[in-house]
Amino acid sequence: MPTDKPVSLKNLTLLGKENIPAKGGYLILPSRLSYLDLMRLETFLEGQRIVYLLEHGAAFSPPLKSHLEQESVHALVIAPDLTDAHSYRKAVAEEIDQGAVIIYLPADAATTYAPLTTIPGAKLEFLLKAGCPVLPLCVQRNADLALDIESRYDESSVVFAVGSLLPGEDVTLPAYQEALFLLAQEAFNEHPALKLNLVYALIQGLKRHGTSNKVVDGKDDKELSYDKVLAVAIALSKVIKEETNKKRVGIILPPGIGGLISNLAVLLAGKIPVNINFTAGRTSVEYAIKAAELDRFITADIFVRKMQSFPWPPMKQLVLIERILPKLKTKIGLWLALSKILPASILASILGVSKKGGDSEAILLFTSGSSGNPKGVALTHRNVMANVVQFSSRLGMNSSDSILGSLPLFHSFGCTVTLWFPIISGLNLITYPSPLETKKLAELIEKHRVSLMISTPTFLRGYLRGVNRESLTSLKMVVTGAEKLPPTVANAFEQRFGIKVFEGYGLTETSPVSNVNLPDPVPLGDEAGGNAWLPCHRPGSVGHMMPGLAIRITHPETNEALSIHSSGMIWFKGANVFDGYLSDPKRTAEVFDEDGWFRTGDIGRVDMDGFLYIEGRLSRFSKIGGEMVPHETVEDALMKAMGLENESARKIAVVGVPDPEKGEALILLTSIPGGPEHQEILDLRYRLLEKGMPPLWIPKKMIRVSDIPILSSGKLDVQNCEKIAKEKL
Numbered sequence: 001m002p003t004d005k006p007v008s009l010k011n012l013t014l015l016g017k018e019n020i021p022a023k024g025g026y027l028i029l030p031s032r033l034s035y036l037d038l039m040r041l042e043t044f045l046e047g048q049r050i051v052y053l054l055e056h057g058a059a060f061s062p063p064l065k066s067h068l069e070q071e072s073v074h075a076l077v078i079a080p081d082l083t084d085a086h087s088y089r090k091a092v093a094e095e096i097d098q099g100a101v102i103i104y105l106p107a108d109a110a111t112t113y114a115p116l117t118t119i120p121g122a123k124l125e126f127l128l129k130a131g132c133p134v135l136p137l138c139v140q141r142n143a144d145l146a147l148d149i150e151s152r153y154d155e156s157s158v159v160f161a162v163g164s165l166l167p168g169e170d171v172t173l174p175a176y177q178e179a180l181f182l183l184a185q186e187a188f189n190e191h192p193a194l195k196l197n198l199v200y201a202l203i204q205g206l207k208r209h210g211t212s213n214k215v216v217d218g219k220d221d222k223e224l225s226y227d228k229v230l231a232v233a234i235a236l237s238k239v240i241k242e243e244t245n246k247k248r249v250g251i252i253l254p255p256g257i258g259g260l261i262s263n264l265a266v267l268l269a270g271k272i273p274v275n276i277n278f279t280a281g282r283t284s285v286e287y288a289i290k291a292a293e294l295d296r297f298i299t300a301d302i303f304v305r306k307m308q309s310f311p312w313p314p315m316k317q318l319v320l321i322e323r324i325l326p327k328l329k330t331k332i333g334l335w336l337a338l339s340k341i342l343p344a345s346i347l348a349s350i351l352g353v354s355k356k357g358g359d360s361e362a363i364l365l366f367t368s369g370s371s372g373n374p375k376g377v378a379l380t381h382r383n384v385m386a387n388v389v390q391f392s393s394r395l396g397m398n399s400s401d402s403i404l405g406s407l408p409l410f411h412s413f414g415c416t417v418t419l420w421f422p423i424i425s426g427l428n429l430i431t432y433p434s435p436l437e438t439k440k441l442a443e444l445i446e447k448h449r450v451s452l453m454i455s456t457p458t459f460l461r462g463y464l465r466g467v468n469r470e471s472l473t474s475l476k477m478v479v480t481g482a483e484k485l486p487p488t489v490a491n492a493f494e495q496r497f498g499i500k501v502f503e504g505y506g507l508t509e510t511s512p513v514s515n516v517n518l519p520d521p522v523p524l525g526d527e528a529g530g531n532a533w534l535p536c537h538r539p540g541s542v543g544h545m546m547p548g549l550a551i552r553i554t555h556p557e558t559n560e561a562l563s564i565h566s567s568g569m570i571w572f573k574g575a576n577v578f579d580g581y582l583s584d585p586k587r588t589a590e591v592f593d594e595d596g597w598f599r600t601g602d603i604g605r606v607d608m609d610g611f612l613y614i615e616g617r618l619s620r621f622s623k624i625g626g627e628m629v630p631h632e633t634v635e636d637a638l639m640k641a642m643g644l645e646n647e648s649a650r651k652i653a654v655v656g657v658p659d660p661e662k663g664e665a666l667i668l669l670t671s672i673p674g675g676p677e678h679q680e681i682l683d684l685r686y687r688l689l690e691k692g693m694p695p696l697w698i699p700k701k702m703i704r705v706s707d708i709p710i711l712s713s714g715k716l717d718v719q720n721c722e723k724i725a726k727e728k729l
Contacts, residue, residue, distance in 0.1 A: 011154050012040055013190055016162035016183075019135070024048045024099040026133040026165060027092065029124070031117040031180055032106055035064035036156055037139055041103065051100045053092075053127075055080045058107035068105075076102070082126040092130040102132075110521040110533035114144040114393040114547045116184055120534055121608030125173045134171045136163035138183035140190075145393045145547060147193050148426045149204040159187040173608055174563040181550040185574050188548020193389050194575050197357035198381045199267045201388075201424050204344045206230035209426040212399055217257040218432035218444045224257055226423065231336035233264035234351065235328040236321070240269040243296050243319060248272040248364060250289065250297035252310075254433030255405045255414065258321055262298040263409065263419055267362075268351060274364045275410040277374070279712035282311045284374050288366045289313070291376050291582055357381020364582065365412055367508050376582025377412075377508045386575035387416055387511035390546035392425045394516060395477070401451035402428035404444070406435040408712055412512035413481055417454050427452070435714075438462035442471035449474040456482040456714030457489045460501065461649060464492055472497045479504045479516060483715050484614065484632060487539065488645045505542035505614060507600060509591075510549075511576040515612050517543035534609070541611035549574035556603060556618060556628070564606040567615055571597040603630070619718060622656030622664040624696045631655065634666065634697050641687045642672070650708045654699060655721045657729060667725040668699035669708060677702040703728050 033041070042050060052068065052075040054060075060068065068075060076095065078088050095102055104127060109118045116138075117124075128134065142157040161183035166175060188194075193201070210227030217223075224232070240249060249266045251273055253259040259275075266273040274292045276285060298319045304312060312318070325332075339347055348355065362381040366374040397403075403422050407414030422429040430448045432441055436459065444450065457480050463472070478493070478501045485503040493501050500519070506512035518536040536544065545551060553568040554561055562568045577598045580588035591599045603621065604614045616630040623629075631654040638644075644651050652670045659665035674680055681702040688698050705724060709717035 009040060009043065011157040013159040013187075014044070014162070015159065015186055015190070016164075017044065019162045019164050020044055021135070021165060024101040025096050026135050027053070027096075027102045027104065027127075027130050028135045028137055029104050029127060029176065030106065030137040030139055031119070031184070032139050032141075033103075033137075035061055035067060037158060037160075038064065038067075038103070038105070040158075041137075041160070045101055049098065049100045050074075051076060051095050051102045053078070053102050053104045055082075055107060058105070060105065060108060064105070082123060085126065085129045088126070089129060089131050092132055096132045102130075112394070112518045112521055112536045113396040114141075115534060115536075116180060116544065116547070116610055118534060121173065121610065124176065125608060128171050128173055128176055130168070132168040134166045134168065134176065136166065136176060136179045136183060137161070138163075138180055138187050140184065140187040140547075142191070145188075145191055145389055147201075147389055147392060147424060148399075149201060149208055149424055150193060159190050161187040172563070174565040174606070177606065177610060178550075178552060178564050181545065182573075185548050185550040188386075189575055191386075191389060191548075191575075193385050194382050195356050195358060196381065196385050197354050198362045198384050198420065199353045200344070200348050200355050200357070201385060202264065202267065202420065203230065203348050203351075203353065205424040205426065207339065207344050207347070209399065209423070210340070213422075213426050213428050215257055215260055215429045215431060216444075216448060218430060218440065219256060222257060227340060228332075228336060229257075229261060229264065230339050231332050232325065232328075233261050233268055234335045234339070235331040236261060236265035236324065237268035237351075238331070239324055239328070240265055240271065240296070240298075240319070244271075246271075246293055246295050248274050248292050248294055250292070250294040251275045251409065252278055252297050252299040252307075253303060253409065255407070255409055255418065255431040256433055257431065258300055259409050260419060260429070260431070262321060266298070268353070270352060272361055272364055274366075275408075275415065277366060277408070277410040277712065278307055278310050279408070280374070284366075285311055288374060288376070291366075292364055357385070359579065363415065365410065365415060365508050375584065375587060377578055378580070378582050379511050379578055383511045383576055383578055384416060384420060386548070387513055387546070388421050388424050390548065390576060391417065391421055391513050391516075393547055394518060395452070397425060397427055397452060399426040401476070402430050402448055403452045404441065404450045404454070405429050405431040406433070406441060407454060407456075408435075411482075411712070412508040413454055413506065416511055417513065435459040436462060438465070438467055442467040445474060446471040451476045453478045455480050457485050458483065458650065458710060458714035460489055460493060464489075464496060469497050472499060475499055477502060477519070481506055481513075486636075486639075488639075488647075490539070500537075502537060503542050505612065509578045509598060509600075510572060510574075511578065514546055514549055514572060514576070515542040515544060516546070517541065517611075535611075538607070538609070538611040541607070541613050543612065544610050545612065546574070546576065549576065551606065551612070552597065553605065556621075565608070567603060567605045569618070570600045570602050570604045570612075570614075572600060573597050622666060624656075624659075624664050624666070625662045627694075627696055629656075629666065629697050631666070634693075634699070637688060637691070637693055637697075638668065638684070638699075641684055641691070644672075650710065650716070653708050653716055653721050655718065655725045657722070657725050659700075662696070665701075666697070666699040667729070668702045669705050669721055669724060670702060671705055671707050673704070677704060701729070 138161040140159040163179045206226045214225045263273045359380045361378045405418030481504045490501040502517040504516035506514045550573040552571045553564045556569045620631040656664040709720035
């Protein structure tokens with residue numbers, strides 16, 4: 001066995017050592033492998049005959065290249081075009097018959113931050129044609145996942161997660177990918193930041209970035225450096241502690257300095273913030289308040305006057321920050337001085353903040369109720385810290401970047417991504433109370449050189465009306481979530497502003513980000529010479545999984561396991577997945593299986609390069625005549641047939657209603673004025689049939705409405721749409 005010199009295992013964590021066979025006769029297919037990784041791997045294969053598998057002309061680092069040139073090294077070299085599977089399989093079989101352990105050496109490849117693997121899907125598919133047992137190996141570089149508040153990891157610090165041996169004849173690309181996702185999840189669980197208390201991490205972030213980063217309130221151009229934010233939040237936390245003995249505190253505020261400080265103050269008080277959806281109906285609001293057991297609510301006079309239709313609690317339960325903060329000036333000054341002098345650990349100790357958070361509740365959010373009553377999603381410290389690590393590792397932003405925070409704080413993206421992420425990662429936060437005032441938002445983007453904008457397709461449409469191209473030139477990235485990104489919106493935005501829109505995906509239950517598309521990397525030289533690049537963006541998909549998130553696909557009705565390349569129910573498992581719904585064991589049991597997998601309720605599939613495609617919410621499918629009909633696919637076809645591709649606002653919605661003959665029937669809601677509905681649906685029917693749409697997929701009836709109901713998050717209000725359809729039938 002070739003070895004260059006003794007290898008230190010100091011910075012290596014090995015998971016699944018028991019899965020390494022005692023004797024050879026298999027192929028090790030790693031997610032990536034550096035020279036040092038290879039040397040470490042060989043220490044666990046002591047005494048076995050090792051053969052390297054590589055492509056002709058592949059690019060390797062100088063140490064690895066030098067190692068391969070040794071006379072004692074035996075290597076199998078395959079052609080870079082990967083066409084001769086027969087010769088490849090024969091060569092591998094000869095080595096396997098002699099009991100060799102074959103290690104595939106991935107070539108250097110250009111990619112974005114923290115990828116699952118550096119091997120393209122087509123190459124993986126070819127390698128799996130070896131016809132021999134395959135041992136999956138996930139190699140996680142800890143430096144790729146380091147938070148800014150952590151000590152820098154040694155570049156050699158890695159986690160090896162070894163999977164079970166996959167039998168040769170049955171090995172498929174989706175089976176290997178599924179195994180690799182699960183190994184990545186196990187490796188990610190070793191990340192030390194997952195043990196941190198969210199509050200301790202925020203104290204570290206506010207101190208570390210105290211003078212270099214700030215929050216800006218776009219409503220009045222007020223700015224506050226992060227060190228002052230910390231001092232104000234500590235002073236306010238003392239008031240909150242005296243106000244209530246309850247463990248949770250409600251917050252009824254839009255994005256802004258007040259909203260940020262209030263959330264921090266509640267956490268520093270040792271309590272759990274609950275940002276209330278002030279755009280929801282009375283029933284939903286009252287349900288949330290009761291479920292969370294709230295008796296105090298932080299808000300502002302001006303907001304109380306503005307939101308007069310909101311079911312406000314009694315005045316004695318309201319904590320009005322603009323009345324309280326002026327009285328705390330002396331204490332704020334004292335805390336500012338102390339927080340500058342004291343290390344984060346001592347300051348946290350004085351404030352009674354533990355370093356470790358773990359699985360205790362950190363924040364409480366309520367689902368939007370787009371397809372039912374809102375559910376309380378209790379996110380733990382581990383959940384939130386995991387998602388901050390995941391999101392920050394994929395985006396690769398730095399301290400000179402700024403993020404726009406205009407999504408509601410009760411929105412899961414607005415909470416994690418525009419509250420905790422910028423503080424911990426050290427970004428400037430530019431806030432504004434509404435995502436709808438796009439002209440004002442564009443002014444803020446231009447003025448403060450905003451780099452990152454998180455939005456929804458609904459809100460993005462507003463920028464297409466009256467916003468100058470020059471206003472958005474500072475944006476490095478625009479990411480949308482909450483609803484499907486229509487290609488027409490993405491194309492129109494790119495055409496107008498020269499900025500590509502990247503679709504992401506997440507759920508409140510996943511803290512929330514689970515997937516995101518990213519800009520493709522610049523290739524490393526000549527691809528034909530082995531210097532490849534991995535795609536990081538694929539239109540129509542929601543992008544790659546976040547680091548450490550495993551996925552599986554099952555039949556939507558029988559829960560039978562399917563290939564992850566097949567369309568079916570999406571299940572997730574990972575540190576960012578919540579533990580259950582607040583005081584609701586029945587609904588919790590409905591979405592978790594006995595092994596801790598979370599049933600998302602969305603239908604989708606994964607492609608050969610690991611991109612996830614969302615094909616619809618199960619609640620947005622109708623079973624008609626035994627066939628599952630996706631509402632969103634029908635809507636796309638209707639938009640084309642009705643000439644609505646370039647409309648900036650949603651004009652139609654398809655919902656399912658009970659039907660005695662077929663089980664369900666589709667109803668089309670439209671806000672477009674016109675002639676007789678009966679005649680129009682007949683005309684549409686003929687047009688859709690001509691384009692090859694199955695008859696069962698065509699709406700049975702059209703109903704005109706003044707506006708299509710939309711939630712504050714930008715999502716379609718499915719519950720209201722269904723109610724309208726049933727009432728007007």
